[in-house]
Amino acid sequence: MLAFQGAFHKFKVMAIKFLVLSLLFSVLAMTDAESVGVCYGKLGGGLPSERDVVTLYRNNGITKMRIYEPDQAILRALKGTNIELILDVPKDNLQSLNDQGNANTWVRDNIQRYPDVKFKYIAVGNEVDPNNDNRRYVNFVLPAMRNIHNALRAAGLDNKIKVSTATYTGLLGKSYPPSDGEFDNNVRGFIEPIIRFLAQNNLPMLANIYPYFGYLGDPNSNLQYALFTAQGTVVNDVNGRQYSNLFSAMLDAHYAAQARLGGENVKIVVSESGWPSAGGRAATIENAGTYYRNLIAHVKGRKGTPQKPGRCIETYLFAMFDENNKQGAETEKHFGVFSPNQQPKYQLKF
Template sequence: MTALKYMQAIVLLLGILVPALKTTAQSIGVCYGRNGDNLPSQQATIDLCKANRIGKMRLYHPDQAALQALRGTDIEVILDVPNPDLQSLQDPAAAKTWVQNNIQSYTPGVNFRYIAVGNEVDPSTGNSQYVNYVLPAMRNVHDAIVAAGLQDQIKVSTATYSGITSGFPPSKGEFHDNAKGFIEPIIQFLAQNNLPLLANIYPYFSYLGTPQGNLDYALFRSQSPVVSDDGNRQYWHLFDALLDTIYSGVEKAGGPNVEIIVSESGWPSAGDREASVENARTYYQNLISHAKKNGTPKRPDKLVQVFLFAMYDENQKGGAETEKHFGIFDPTSQQSKYQLSF
């Protein structure tokens, strides 16, 4: 091979590898909540993300100090519209103002990628009072994004969760009957506008809810397939099975090409059965490794984008004791609890 051809081959190889490496590096993010009285400042948190090469972040409300700290970092951001704000965004003018204040005011500068209009709204849960507000708010926020000329950069969605679906094996997955009237029009709206669905997926809670659950299956440690589906689909990991169950539900709801972004996933380090530092370390390490290299059996050619829950243990979170112990960084020392590599 001549020197010129050798150099051409190297350039071609780099042209192939660099985009692939970029996709891999950007597949993992972190969810940043602030339900604690001992948390570092927003600026310190963004600095911590930069130091650990975290390229994605989810914010649960338009935290002005966090958005200021994110300016110029190129960290990709999911910004939530909190559930209590959904009713106000039934007014298109209010949605336009929300986008102006919380998106356009920081653009360019903050690398917004998704807006989560509501989180885990479900007709059968305590969030049922928001059911009628989600889709109209999504439409209005999407229209405001389009009017601002940002539709190619920022995708509007909502964050659902695996508890809204059921079915086994994953190809049998579908949305619960009492949720179909709520979620199917949302899926169709996403499909019509080439928008993704955000989904929170927790093998830990699925494991707890399954008598004689398979811990290795939940922690990405299975040495052989646990579930066979559609003849040639083999499931070694509960995470993949939960995600593909949602994909099946989305397909049946009219969104065969809708991509799913995993907007939360994590494992607690204390508070209940199998909630330990060692299990949490195993889950997070294996999830990162899995997401960087693999799709799911249903979507094998599409790397999964995952946001780890959560940045810190949050000592003022409500609900079960485990809710306070999902942090991957210690809020006091700002040291990684699990020595994760992003």
């Protein structure tokens, strides 16, 4: 009887260990797959309070957020939640952060002051481009990145919080076919040192990927290719790579462009991607809903891209709300996945 009890006890212990390991692997798999976040911009009228917005994220299972400045009200509302955060350094702050002391103060005031906020990335500048009005910021980006990285390291946070900058497809001089992707000649002097800095410090690149704008510039106007609804291959590339959606093609063009400048192993985080619901060609509720649903399914399905197959693509939808105060084209005001009254525009499973 004692022998039986001992054997039963060992069996029970093994069963419990197996159950615990199974649950652990399930949690890890779910965590790896749950790669969809939503950007939170505030350039709109009648938006909910910051605390209500954080509650809206949590109620919808959205575990990742991007904000475009260190908004203290948002940071306070995020305290104690499990929402991972991309925090932007606004372009107007870049020059001051070329001073290490100022960078230390910035990290102290906006990061260390909030130990209960899950900072994940610092985006030092968004879409700085030597070829447009943002050119005046070009010389400030990399020094600010270095100084923020140094400040994080001095605070013992560099293993938890990664420094980067947010680039975009407008910096590419060539993107078709994807394997020929390369940065514009006028951009290389700006972006190559940044890519090498990221590679040397095992940091990711953030990239804003918008098939909607790629569709507008496509002479073939292949809407299905942009919406993930194409039936079969649309683009054949080298080494048998086949593309049935524009999102993967644009992302792989970025990877190819990085590889030419020493960034072959630099991971890309898609820091923005979205489709407008009004204001321009193909900007409809139906198309936007199709895009968001298919994008979520694609990145959560671990399909990767033809150049990086099977890889989880960490992606942030743009944006949480329509922002009627945004400048530029009318479409810029209609990227929200929620209306200001907190009602969903689309049925999305984050």
